[in-house]
Amino acid sequence: MSHTPSNAITADSKINRAATSARALAALAGSCFMEERLTYRGLENTLFSHDGIHDSQTHLAAPTYFYQQLKQEIALSDRTGEMFSLIRVIFNRSNSESRSEEPKIGAADILYFSEALKDLTRKQDCVARVGVNECVILVRARARNVEVLISRLLHSHKLTVENTLEISCATVEFAPGEKALAILNRLDAMSLSTR
Secondary structure, three states, X not given: OOOOOOOOOOHHHHHHHHHHHHHHHHHHHHOHHHHHHHOOOOOOOOOOOEOOOEEOOOOOEOHXXXXXXXXXXXXXXXXXXXXXXXXXXXXXXXXXXXXXXXXOOOHHHHHHHHHHHHHHOOOOOEEEEEEOOEXXXXXXXXXXXXXXXXXXXXXXXXXXXXXXXXXXEEEEEOOOOOOHHHHHHHHHHOOOEEO
């Protein structure tokens, strides 16, 4: 009786891998519109890249994965009436010194910030990096309950990377019947709170 090692590449594993790749490509194709909207588009930037599921640098959720989670949360909310909120978090270099040029966000800033953000949020919250210096958090709670989290984010010494980053936040609560693009547009239109 021949025994195949569990890590051996078999015909079945090749088929499963091909099916998984096909599903991933289909999901990416379906979310390309949001990819254009959410992803940093400018000069070539090595500080922001992802594989469709995770951000390559921080391992937070990628824009495409976040959008899939948002659509699932909307469908769940429509069925159950359970509400959720989105929090937009933007971080920039503090302008403690007057400089003529805009201070740049570095790779270390992004890593420290993302690790602190993971520590301040719950495991069930979907935390996505949607730009070089922008994250969105999907929280299963009403906006009034999210205010506590926003206060924690704005006043966290760890999140500001020893006060070298300035944190700004905005939040919106899902409105029944609202589509993903509509709630994201409302979130973009909200004024940001800064500590």
